[in-house]
Amino acid sequence: MPLTVLSIAFLAVYAIPILAPGLPSSVRQACEVANIVIWAVFGLEYVIRLGLSGNRPAFVRTHWFDLLVLVLPLLRPLRALRLITALKVLNRRTQALTRGRLAVYVAATTVLITVVGALAALDAERAAPDSSINTYPEALWWAIVTITTVGYGDYSPVTVEGRLVALTMMIGGIGLIGFVTGSLASWIVERIAADESADDNETTVTRSDLAGLRDEILQLRTELAALRSTSADAQAPPDRE
Amino acid sequence: MPLTVLSIAFLAVYAIPILAPGLPSSVRQACEVANIVIWAVFGLEYVIRLGLSGNRPAFVRTHWFDLLVLVLPLLRPLRALRLITALKVLNRRTQALTRGRLAVYVAATTVLITVVGALAALDAERAAPDSSINTYPEALWWAIVTITTVGYGDYSPVTVEGRLVALTMMIGGIGLIGFVTGSLASWIVERIAADESADDNETTVTRSDLAGLRDEILQLRTELAALRSTSADAQAPPDRE
Amino acid sequence: MPLTVLSIAFLAVYAIPILAPGLPSSVRQACEVANIVIWAVFGLEYVIRLGLSGNRPAFVRTHWFDLLVLVLPLLRPLRALRLITALKVLNRRTQALTRGRLAVYVAATTVLITVVGALAALDAERAAPDSSINTYPEALWWAIVTITTVGYGDYSPVTVEGRLVALTMMIGGIGLIGFVTGSLASWIVERIAADESADDNETTVTRSDLAGLRDEILQLRTELAALRSTSADAQAPPDRE
Amino acid sequence: MPLTVLSIAFLAVYAIPILAPGLPSSVRQACEVANIVIWAVFGLEYVIRLGLSGNRPAFVRTHWFDLLVLVLPLLRPLRALRLITALKVLNRRTQALTRGRLAVYVAATTVLITVVGALAALDAERAAPDSSINTYPEALWWAIVTITTVGYGDYSPVTVEGRLVALTMMIGGIGLIGFVTGSLASWIVERIAADESADDNETTVTRSDLAGLRDEILQLRTELAALRSTSADAQAPPDRE
Structure with a gap:
């Protein structure tokens, strides 16, 4: 649940600078910082879940999509792919x-x-x-x-x-x-x-x-x-x- | 059955001004008036059916497509979607x-x-x-x-x-x-x-x-x-x- | 079997004037005449089969595609559709x-x-x-x-x-x-x-x-x-x- | 297995002159020669398998794709189709x-x-x-x-x-x-x-x-x-x- 909120916040700080290119540079930088912070939180969450899991190679194998989404954002426009993980929550239910x-x-x-x-x-x-x-x-x-x-x-x-x-x-x-x-x-x-x-x-x-x-x-x-x-x-x- | 006739009349008054843009302005206005009158009749029919139904929230839920078609025509070119409801009659049979x-x-x-x-x-x-x-x-x-x-x-x-x-x-x-x-x-x-x-x-x-x-x-x-x-x-x- | 040969002949006299537009006008006219003759033969064949069938309305209903292909060629480029009837023969087998x-x-x-x-x-x-x-x-x-x-x-x-x-x-x-x-x-x-x-x-x-x-x-x-x-x-x- | 290695070598000598058009003409010629040699090896392999098979017409019929891929490369850009045969190996397993x-x-x-x-x-x-x-x-x-x-x-x-x-x-x-x-x-x-x-x-x-x-x-x-x-x-x- 907190991760879903975080995903929506991620979409907001991702979308705002794109949709409003005329924003003052300070707001743009704030969004960029928030974007990186949220990315770090997701990274931390992945590492914690990896640490808690008994069988680590199996965890990496079954959660390959999470890892891919975590690594891909280095290409900036692909960061938006993170949102799809939010939908995976739906899938589990x-x-x-x-x-x-x-x-x-x-x-x-x-x-x-x-x-x-x-x-x-x-x-x-x-x-x-x-x-x-x-x-x-x-x-x-x-x-x-x-x-x-x-x-x-x-x-x-x-x-x-x-x-x-x-x-x-x-x-x-x-x-x-x-x-x-x-x-x-x-x-x-x-x-x-x-x-x-x-x-x-x-x-x-x-x-x-x-x-x-x-x-x-x-x-x-x-x-x-x-x-x-x-x-x-x-x-x-x-x-x- | 009268609703099917009304749907065809709706298509006619909708299509005529589009297909014949050179019509005198009085004919165009007559079509526009007829269009709005038919729209009002469909709206009235929806309200009456809603009133007659025992469970109103359930009626709105199961007839969402009728409501959508009723509200959408505010965007004028989408009024034509009304015709699809005529086909829904076929579906029921x-x-x-x-x-x-x-x-x-x-x-x-x-x-x-x-x-x-x-x-x-x-x-x-x-x-x-x-x-x-x-x-x-x-x-x-x-x-x-x-x-x-x-x-x-x-x-x-x-x-x-x-x-x-x-x-x-x-x-x-x-x-x-x-x-x-x-x-x-x-x-x-x-x-x-x-x-x-x-x-x-x-x-x-x-x-x-x-x-x-x-x-x-x-x-x-x-x-x-x-x-x-x-x-x-x-x-x-x-x-x- | 003779109808299949006729279909191939039809394709030939249909294709030749299109593929070789520089042909002398006499050859083009010969192809056009052959085209119309073959069309007439198919029409005759349809009428004979219709005459032989016991139930004529049923025959028209079940052979609607044959009739459509027969009537459509009035639009000249659609005459080629006749060839598809040759494939229907395959289908029957x-x-x-x-x-x-x-x-x-x-x-x-x-x-x-x-x-x-x-x-x-x-x-x-x-x-x-x-x-x-x-x-x-x-x-x-x-x-x-x-x-x-x-x-x-x-x-x-x-x-x-x-x-x-x-x-x-x-x-x-x-x-x-x-x-x-x-x-x-x-x-x-x-x-x-x-x-x-x-x-x-x-x-x-x-x-x-x-x-x-x-x-x-x-x-x-x-x-x-x-x-x-x-x-x-x-x-x-x-x-x- | 050696055929898979040969297929990869074929892809390499096929791709290099295309991706690097500025190569010295001697390298281009070497690639072309290697390409033809590999093609000949595949042809030889087909002939040997054909010779070993008891029923030759049946072999040609069931291995039509191999023959097609062997003959098609006469059109140079289609030589790349050979690679698909490597995938057929996967299919067999x-x-x-x-x-x-x-x-x-x-x-x-x-x-x-x-x-x-x-x-x-x-x-x-x-x-x-x-x-x-x-x-x-x-x-x-x-x-x-x-x-x-x-x-x-x-x-x-x-x-x-x-x-x-x-x-x-x-x-x-x-x-x-x-x-x-x-x-x-x-x-x-x-x-x-x-x-x-x-x-x-x-x-x-x-x-x-x-x-x-x-x-x-x-x-x-x-x-x-x-x-x-x-x-x-x-x-x-x-x-x-």
């Missing part, structure tokens, strides 16, 4: 996964990647002389056109950092399309299967069918037990004779 | 969902989004000085290139409202691809499974298999009953002795 | 549908749509003054960029007929992506299910499991029959006594 | 296919196609006067934009060879999207099915259910055996009487 929850989670990730990616691209591109992405609305429009893989080409990044951001967004876009498609496919399969099951019901075996069978076997045993006792009675008289 | 009906429904929605989206984009873009979308054929071509996610970039919106329309169409396009893919995937899985079932039939359990088992258990009980009666006969003589 | 056969069929359709679509687009675009598609290699490159939905925008059609061809190809492209995805999805599901079945085997019920159960019940009956006969023997001596 | 291993394999293939495709496109395009792809970073950016099917159009190939490379990458891109989608679809289906099985558990038949049934039948047999022996005891005394 989805024990009973329904299609609706998955959709909300994917939609939230997509919006976050688009909004933050536009920030990062603007940060990287604004300084380039031949760049077409110079304002946040333009960056956001470019981000939407990219993540949906439409790619008009009216705006496109020209710097290495801007293109790394674009690569992240294109991968996100393919994942988004994949999720939407996969979700619809599973829904279609389910709906059509449900409609067909009205006819199919006669030929599938359920536990209640087996329960019926078991009941009959139990009756068989009861009858057998009755037979045994009468048989025993029948034997007893000859013994007494 | 699809109790027995087959792949064919789904395909017709998806195709109809796609055509409607494309035609109406082109109208809305033309309305938003025509006034902009540096816009490339100035006639309805151009808008329709742009809409097709966008919804299929091809995105040549020969035409692209430059206004905020035009880009919001584009965003709606890109989301529609991803949904369209997702549906086509999901539908084909479920069809492929089904066809291949059907062809394999000729060989597979030997290893699946059906109720008729269980019925065979139950028959044998019943015969067992019959024999046991017969055994019991002969055993009872066998006992009787010693009693009489 | 796929009784036992395997993933491999489907892939071959889809690949063949995609190549045909691309090659013929490039012809049709070149035919439509060459005459337009501001068109970028002026040679067959350019048209083919444009067709590839369109059907894969990449859409660079270095070449794009500007005429209504060229854009109708593009629409057909975009729909084909979405279908292509849908097929590839659906095919891979069904393959992945199958492969992973097959690998899991090694562990899963313990918990699924097959007919051989039921056969084992039935064997035990049969043994039970055999023993019961044996018991009955010994019980009958046991009764017999007292009777003789 | 995936006996127990899990979704994770498939993802690693697909990701590796995608990165290889992108990196090598950018090399091949740069090789083909650099010489063309009106080409926009003149440096390796530009070629790599173009390759990423193409394989994700975004297609901005800021860079696009103009030569026939460059466009053949683009075609290969677009097919790769569609395959990539298809794999991601199919993988997510199978994952979603599985996760949702797993969550539903908590409720569903009551109605599915497993082998443990059958085992319960079998236990009861075994008890039945045991009791029957006991009945038989007591019945035999009962008979014995009268015999002795």
Whole structure:
């Protein structure tokens, strides 16, 4: 929970200098300092969790994404990737996964990647002389056109950092399309299967069918037990004779 | 039914001033008035349904799309979204969902989004000085290139409202691809499974298999009953002795 | 079979005047005449099949694609669509549908749509003054960029007929992506299910499991029959006594 | 294993003259010679394997991709396709296919196609006067934009060879999207099915259910055996009487 607050604070101090480039230099520096401090806190948190974990190599292996996000920010516009770890918290809670929850989670990730990616691209591109992405609305429009893989080409990044951001967004876009498609496919399969099951019901075996069978076997045993006792009675008289 | 007629009337008074910009100002104003009147009727219908519903917060929650469509038209080009609610009526009737009906429904929605989206984009873009979308054929071509996610970039919106329309169409396009893919995937899985079932039939359990088992258990009980009666006969003589 | 030959002849007389615009006018006219004659033969064939069919409205309904292809060629560049009916013949033969056969069929359709679509687009675009598609290699490159939905925008059609061809190809492209995805999805599901079945085997019920159960019940009956006969023997001596 | 080393050596002698066009002509010629020698080794290896195989036509049919890769390099920029055969080795080892291993394999293939495709496109395009792809970073950016099917159009190939490379990458891109989608679809289906099985558990038949049934039948047999022996005891005394 405190880490989520910290993530939002990180987004604020990251976004403010990008969105308001005319800020006095002291405010810009304060944001930069806050940015580095929050980064250090996340680094410390990672080191503490690493120290507390019993099996350290296993911890590094299963938390590789946390480490990547921690190291990547050396490239400044990629620092925004930290926000995605906040969404990972959501992921952990989805024990009973329904299609609706998955959709909300994917939609939230997509919006976050688009909004933050536009920030990062603007940060990287604004300084380039031949760049077409110079304002946040333009960056956001470019981000939407990219993540949906439409790619008009009216705006496109020209710097290495801007293109790394674009690569992240294109991968996100393919994942988004994949999720939407996969979700619809599973829904279609389910709906059509449900409609067909009205006819199919006669030929599938359920536990209640087996329960019926078991009941009959139990009756068989009861009858057998009755037979045994009468048989025993029948034997007893000859013994007494 | 009257609401469907009203939706078509809405499309007409929405489309006419866009498609025929040279109309006398009195006709344009009549269309604008009719547009607002129809909007008010839809608003009234929503309020009445809200009033009639027992659980009002639940009604707002389950009918969020109706409310969104009611509020969004404040942005004029987005008023066309109202038409999509007419398609929701279709959706309610699809109790027995087959792949064919789904395909017709998806195709109809796609055509409607494309035609109406082109109208809305033309309305938003025509006034902009540096816009490339100035006639309805151009808008329709742009809409097709966008919804299929091809995105040549020969035409692209430059206004905020035009880009919001584009965003709606890109989301529609991803949904369209997702549906086509999901539908084909479920069809492929089904066809291949059907062809394999000729060989597979030997290893699946059906109720008729269980019925065979139950028959044998019943015969067992019959024999046991017969055994019991002969055993009872066998006992009787010693009693009489 | 003669219709397939006729389809190939149709492609030839359709393609030759487009690919070799410098032909003497007499050759061009001969091709045009042959084109119309073949069109008439297909029309005649449709009318004969319609006449022979018992239920004519049903025939029109189930053969709507044949009728569409017959009527559409009035728009000259769309005449090429006839070739797709030749592929429908292939479709009829796929009784036992395997993933491999489907892939071959889809690949063949995609190549045909691309090659013929490039012809049709070149035919439509060459005459337009501001068109970028002026040679067959350019048209083919444009067709590839369109059907894969990449859409660079270095070449794009500007005429209504060229854009109708593009629409057909975009729909084909979405279908292509849908097929590839659906095919891979069904393959992945199958492969992973097959690998899991090694562990899963313990918990699924097959007919051989039921056969084992039935064997035990049969043994039970055999023993019961044996018991009955010994019980009958046991009764017999007292009777003789 | 030696073939994998040879493939990497092939990539090196292929890439060096492309990435460093300012090399002295002697080094360029050495690379070209090494390239041809490695090509000859691969050709020899194919011929030897063909000679050793019992059924030669079947060998050609099942190893068509190896032959294609061997013949295609006559078009120089396509020689890079040889590297994909190295990945086929990976494919052979995936006996127990899990979704994770498939993802690693697909990701590796995608990165290889992108990196090598950018090399091949740069090789083909650099010489063309009106080409926009003149440096390796530009070629790599173009390759990423193409394989994700975004297609901005800021860079696009103009030569026939460059466009053949683009075609290969677009097919790769569609395959990539298809794999991601199919993988997510199978994952979603599985996760949702797993969550539903908590409720569903009551109605599915497993082998443990059958085992319960079998236990009861075994008890039945045991009791029957006991009945038989007591019945035999009962008979014995009268015999002795």
